[in-house]
Amino acid sequence: MHPSVSIVIRGFNRDGYIGRAIESVLAQTYQDFDLLVWDDGSTDKTAKVAIEYAKKDRRVRIAAYDHRGAVKSLKSALADTFGPYLCWVDSDDMLAPTALEETVAVLEGNPTVGMVYTDYQVIDASDRVTGYGKRCRIPYSKDRMLLDFMTFHFRLIRRSVFEQAGGIDESFLCAEDYDLCLRLAELTEVRRIPKPLYFYRIHADSVSQRMRIDQIHCARDAVSHALERRGLSDRFEIDLQIRGRFSLRRRKPNG
Secondary structure (H helix, E strand, C coil): CCCEEEEEEEEEHHHHHHHHHHHHCCCCCCCEEEEEEEEECCCCCHHHHHHHHHHHHCCEEEEEEEECCCHHHHHHHHHCCCEEEECCCCCCCCCCCHHHHHHHHHHHHHHCCCEEEEEEEEEEECCEEEEEEHHHHHCCCCCCHHHHCCCCCCCCHHHHCCCCCCCCCCCCCHHHCCCCHHHHHHHCCEEEEEEEEEEEEECCCHHHHHHHHHHHHHHHHHHHHHHHCCCCCCCCCCCCCCCCCCCCCCCCCCC
């Protein structure tokens, strides 16, 4: 019999952080889970770090493949899980100890709810909390999600609804979770737990920092698809504006 929750951590060259991500999963107060760590062709010690945890805990499985990219590797990893509830944790982020316990309770107690999400805190490279997540403070609304991705970042999803929605769309370069949540919102009831049960790390090598322009374009595509599904494309069009800022500062005197 499979555990109730299947968790995926996908990693690419994250040997400095993935150990803490794995430890945060193993420290959960809710223990009926299995963890699949998917190494996406790392060239550092990411796989080696994960293997050491797998040696100590039978709930940890390791999969190592050639580099496929974040979206394709996530889709493949989720297809290799079996629990009725599923979620994923980025390899440089962490879960709060009661994250599974509190989200599982919502799905177990509410059969009409297909996805539950939580608030999050932002942390830096040294695990120091630098702020409370802004997106999750936006009240949930299926319509408002066309403008604001408030179900960011930790979500526990009922597998049956995930499959009904079509799962991860690997045609997206990024923002695949936004696209998925837009589709889920059209099919099922969504609940929020107004507690920060996830730690979202921002650091110099974050994918979100390196792919910001790509994320904006992919988010636009996700919204465009949603407008079409909802029969709203004849009433609304997307006005995409990408704005950058720069500043001037005095040069330091030579010598």
